[in-house]
Amino acid sequence: MLAVLPLPEKGQTAPGQTGQGMISGGATALPRPKPSGRPWPVTFTDVAAQAGLRMQYTYGHPQKKKYVIEANGAGVAFFDYNGDGLLDVFLVNGSKLEGFPAGAAPTNHLFQNKGKGQFADVTKSAKLDQSGWGNGVCAGDFDNDGHTDLYVTYFGKNLLQRNNGDGTFSDVTARSGTGGSGKEWSTGCTFVDYDRDGHLDLLVTRYLNFQIEKSPLPGAYPFCMWKGSPVYCGPRGLPFGSLALYHNKGDGTFEDVSVPSGISAVKGFYAFTAVATDFDGDGWPDLYIACDSTPSILFHNQKNGTFRDIGTETGLAYNDNGSEQAGMGLSVGDFDNDGRIDILKTNFTGDYPNLYRNLGKGLFGDVCLRAGLAVNPDHVLWGTGFADLDNDGWKDIVQVSGHVYPEVAQIDAREHYQRARLVYRNLGGGRFEDVSEMSGPGISAEHSSRGMALGDFDNDGAMDVLVMNMHEAPSLLRNELKSANHWVKLRLRGVQSNRDAIGAVVTVEAAGRVQADAVLSQSSFLSHNDLRLHFGLGAAAQVDRITVQWPSGKSEQFPGLKADALYLLVEGSGQAARQELPR
Amino acid sequence: MTGLLAVTAMALWLQAGPDALSDRAQQLAMQKRYDEAEALWKQALQAAPNHFPSLFNLGFMRYSMGQFAEAESWLKKAAQAKPDDFNSRYLLGTTCLKLDRREDALRAWKTALAVQPKNYKLMQIMSVEYSNGYYYKEACAVGRQAVELRGDAPEPWFVAIKACFEARDPETLNLTKQAAERFPNSARANFEYGFQLQKAGLRDESLPYLRKAMSQDPSYEEPFYFYGSLMLLDEQYEQAVEPLRTALKLRPDYVSACVALAKALMGLDRNQEAKEALDGCARMSPTHPQPHLFLSQVYFRLGEEEKATAEKLLSLRLRRENPTIMESPQARPFPGAPRR
Numbered sequence: 001m002l003a004v005l006p007l008p009e010k011g012q013t014a015p016g017q018t019g020q021g022m023i024s025g026g027a028t029a030l031p032r033p034k035p036s037g038r039p040w041p042v043t044f045t046d047v048a049a050q051a052g053l054r055m056q057y058t059y060g061h062p063q064k065k066k067y068v069i070e071a072n073g074a075g076v077a078f079f080d081y082n083g084d085g086l087l088d089v090f091l092v093n094g095s096k097l098e099g100f101p102a103g104a105a106p107t108n109h110l111f112q113n114k115g116k117g118q119f120a121d122v123t124k125s126a127k128l129d130q131s132g133w134g135n136g137v138c139a140g141d142f143d144n145d146g147h148t149d150l151y152v153t154y155f156g157k158n159l160l161q162r163n164n165g166d167g168t169f170s171d172v173t174a175r176s177g178t179g180g181s182g183k184e185w186s187t188g189c190t191f192v193d194y195d196r197d198g199h200l201d202l203l204v205t206r207y208l209n210f211q212i213e214k215s216p217l218p219g220a221y222p223f224c225m226w227k228g229s230p231v232y233c234g235p236r237g238l239p240f241g242s243l244a245l246y247h248n249k250g251d252g253t254f255e256d257v258s259v260p261s262g263i264s265a266v267k268g269f270y271a272f273t274a275v276a277t278d279f280d281g282d283g284w285p286d287l288y289i290a291c292d293s294t295p296s297i298l299f300h301n302q303k304n305g306t307f308r309d310i311g312t313e314t315g316l317a318y319n320d321n322g323s324e325q326a327g328m329g330l331s332v333g334d335f336d337n338d339g340r341i342d343i344l345k346t347n348f349t350g351d352y353p354n355l356y357r358n359l360g361k362g363l364f365g366d367v368c369l370r371a372g373l374a375v376n377p378d379h380v381l382w383g384t385g386f387a388d389l390d391n392d393g394w395k396d397i398v399q400v401s402g403h404v405y406p407e408v409a410q411i412d413a414r415e416h417y418q419r420a421r422l423v424y425r426n427l428g429g430g431r432f433e434d435v436s437e438m439s440g441p442g443i444s445a446e447h448s449s450r451g452m453a454l455g456d457f458d459n460d461g462a463m464d465v466l467v468m469n470m471h472e473a474p475s476l477l478r479n480e481l482k483s484a485n486h487w488v489k490l491r492l493r494g495v496q497s498n499r500d501a502i503g504a505v506v507t508v509e510a511a512g513r514v515q516a517d518a519v520l521s522q523s524s525f526l527s528h529n530d531l532r533l534h535f536g537l538g539a540a541a542q543v544d545r546i547t548v549q550w551p552s553g554k555s556e557q558f559p560g561l562k563a564d565a566l567y568l569l570v571e572g573s574g575q576a577a578r579q580e581l582p583r
Numbered sequence: 584m585t586g587l588l589a590v591t592a593m594a595l596w597l598q599a600g601p602d603a604l605s606d607r608a609q610q611l612a613m614q615k616r617y618d619e620a621e622a623l624w625k626q627a628l629q630a631a632p633n634h635f636p637s638l639f640n641l642g643f644m645r646y647s648m649g650q651f652a653e654a655e656s657w658l659k660k661a662a663q664a665k666p667d668d669f670n671s672r673y674l675l676g677t678t679c680l681k682l683d684r685r686e687d688a689l690r691a692w693k694t695a696l697a698v699q700p701k702n703y704k705l706m707q708i709m710s711v712e713y714s715n716g717y718y719y720k721e722a723c724a725v726g727r728q729a730v731e732l733r734g735d736a737p738e739p740w741f742v743a744i745k746a747c748f749e750a751r752d753p754e755t756l757n758l759t760k761q762a763a764e765r766f767p768n769s770a771r772a773n774f775e776y777g778f779q780l781q782k783a784g785l786r787d788e789s790l791p792y793l794r795k796a797m798s799q800d801p802s803y804e805e806p807f808y809f810y811g812s813l814m815l816l817d818e819q820y821e822q823a824v825e826p827l828r829t830a831l832k833l834r835p836d837y838v839s840a841c842v843a844l845a846k847a848l849m850g851l852d853r854n855q856e857a858k859e860a861l862d863g864c865a866r867m868s869p870t871h872p873q874p875h876l877f878l879s880q881v882y883f884r885l886g887e888e889e890k891a892t893a894e895k896l897l898s899l900r901l902r903r904e905n906p907t908i909m910e911s912p913q914a915r916p917f918p919g920a921p922r923r
Contacts (some may be wrong), residue, residue: 028751031784066787123749268899295899312876312895313883322842322876324902363884 073450383452402448
């Protein structure tokens with residue numbers, strides 16, 4: 001023999017074969033704590049078909065996605081478009097690469113809540129039967145006329161749909177100047193009155209600069225691979241996205257202030273969901289944007305019409321370890337009942353979500369591991385929300401899931417395109433418990449879901465869930481709660497503030513417990529929740545005090561009120577007015 | 584005169600048998616006279632086409648010269664020429680690995696293992712490579728085989744534990760328990776058991792083993808880091824600081840320990856100390872983005888916003904310039920066929 005035989009080098013990788021389109025970690029599930037043993041009174045049943053939510057989502061090719069545009073799905077909205085006290089449903093639809101013959105393209109859908117659990121498709125009569133590659137939706141009364149309007153993002157021109165108050169909407173995009181060039185791939189959006197002038201401005205996120213003719217095909221580059229198999233390329237490796245901020249001039253038109261506001265100075269991200277509220281308690285709304293495979297962004301409102309990204313500095317850009325993540329969806333709410341607004345961000349498979357606890361002074365800490373949320377890293381998570389599902393006074397969590405590659409099981413049999421939903425019960429003390437398996441057939445059903453909205457569509461005091469499912473019908477998960485716990489719902493009306501009070505932070509005190517929540521124009525994944533805030537009260541049959549931090553900057557207290565009802569809080573009135581809750 | 588002698592000697596070698604030719608070629612190769620050595624080995628192969636030493640040494644010489652494709656073809660022939668030879672199969676596997684063909688390497692090593700079924704060292708190598716190739720179940724199985732053969736030595740246990748942990752094998756905890764029982768004085772064995780206990784959700788049970796590991800080997804940084812991280816996770820910042828400081832003292836370039844220490848100090852609102860720790864860490868690991876990322880947070884807390892921004896931008900730049908530092912394991916090449 002010539003010499004001693006050599007040892008192989010450890011951890012070799014093939015040059016040019018590393019990388020992937022999507023950021024994820026190699027995270028494995030952390031051990032589940034011992035079950036609390038407490039009864040869980042929540043059962044979700046999918047009642048979409050029986051309720052009349054009949055439509056089929058189109059979103060690229062159902063079996064094999066050639067481009068990233070086909071993968072991300074769309075948002076949904078729970079909102080009361082006709083002011084009858086019943087939540088209606090708006091669903092954004094997509095398209096496919098080949099297109100459709102004239103008149104055959106799928107459209108968005110508006111379903112009117114007729115009460116008694118029934119919906120009617122009023123898309124055409126409401127004039128919301130637009131087609132295109134739709135993505136996100138946000139809601140807000142941009143013209144302060146008392147009727148909540150919609151903004152819908154597209155790969156192409158976005159749409160600002162003015163609610164006429166007579167059951168119809170008008171496309172006011174061109175006049176408003178908020179449509180974009182028509183070449184962008186817009187995803188997230190949120191109305192926000194960033195300058196506190198009482199008019200809702202608009203932030204639009206653009207995922208990436210997608211040009212189909214320039215986009216490489218599956219397998220062409222390392223970022224077009226997933227675990228060694230060719231898949232659609234991106235987002236990594238594709239040109240970054242951008243942001244647009246439109247200032248509402250109060251006359252139905254908007255001005256693009258992306259440059260002077262400092263929004264467009266931030267580069268290098270793939271932006272999805274946007275949320276707007278006052279995260280640091282300084283009375284001015286900030287903007288947080290979940291970014292895919294790049295650091296997420298927190299725009300701090302500088303109170304002079306400009307913003308500065310302080311996501312990294314405040315702990316909101318990365319996870320606890322300082323790693324970039326594939327941010328998709330956002331929940332915003334006070335999970336630990338300390339009166340501060342926290343954030344939950346969903347990410348890709350092989351990774352954990354982030355539970356960013358608001359530490360005060362505008363600082364955040366990712367407490368996902370400690371909270372017990374690092375137990376399902378085999379899910380690609382999208383829509384998410386904090387909601388007190390059992391009305392015990394602690395906000396629980398709902399998340400929807402589904403892989404991006406339909407063929408993923410052929411690549412790695414451990415992964416699945418369709419997955420069950422997840423429900424976590426808030427145990428208090430900053431801890432959660434996975435109760436998905438106890439939450440009924442609506443949760444255990446497997447779909448590839450994306451958008452999700454929270455709201456109480458049947459006004460029974462239990463929060464329900466609306467879900468977008470890729471290439472299927474939507475899900476309407478009715479919460480069949482069996483509990484004597486009390487609750488209260490609050491609808492805010494701005495006077496000096498924007499009429500829908502988007503961005504307001506509400507604190508409810510009951511039986512010595514303090515809870516906070518925010519009125520949002522968008523959250524979850526590119527979706528819009530019920531504008532009415534819902535607080536579980538546990539055994540407390542009375543709310544002792546309500547404090548509203550209005551978007552105008554004013555703080556207002558409302559006196560105590562009885563539980564199990566909806567109240568209207570009008571800015572400056574100092575009184576809560578009980579409202580009817582039609583069933 | 585010297586040249587004439589060399590030519591004469593060469594002529595004599597050419598008349599010799601393949602063994603003698605190969606021996607001479609080997610001497611020449613050791614003198615780095617590769618061309619002459621190759622000529623002699625090829626001469627030997629003309630006389631005896633399946634002459635194993637010539638085939639193997641040609642392969643080895645090519646391997647040593649970094650010519651892996653050529654090495655592979657000679658080593659394949661060598662392995663065919665001598666079916667009961669271990670070394671040719673082993674080296675063939677190593678060559679395939681150099682050619683970024685991990686699966687062929689593992690195939691070759693499997694045949695080598697058939698020749699030497701008790702070669703626990705090769706089993707350990709295979710376990711590591713199975714893991715690198717995402718063949719976690721196979722990595723765990725062969726690792727355990729090595730333990731069965733050499734359970735009296737700690738190293739096979741540790742290789743098997745790592746592989747089985749990655750394979751999410753339910754027996755991993757038991758494996759580490761056995762290792763801790765077998766090697767009660769080994770800090771590594773106690774640490775591994777404590778680590779697995781924590782991963783199994785038995786946090787409180789894990790702590791005595793971690794403490795034992797720390798006291799058994801005060802120069803072994805891992806238990807200090809892990810113990811400190813556990814305290815940090817539980818927001819017991821005060822208890823986290825000292826073990827993390829020790830881990831960092833033992834390994835000054837241990838960025839994870841440094842960041843954890845900084846986070847514990849920030850939790851205690853001791854931001855100046857956190858800054859000092861991160862500064863030291865940034866000096867030790869100048870291309871690592873993490874110290875700068877957390878320095879950005881510390882400066883922000885200290886009210887020095889310009890420095891916070893500068894550190895953020897530096898961190899971002901370093902992240903882009905050194906993507907592998909923070910790259911996820913998912914980015915490694917993955918086997919073509921699905922793993923079930």
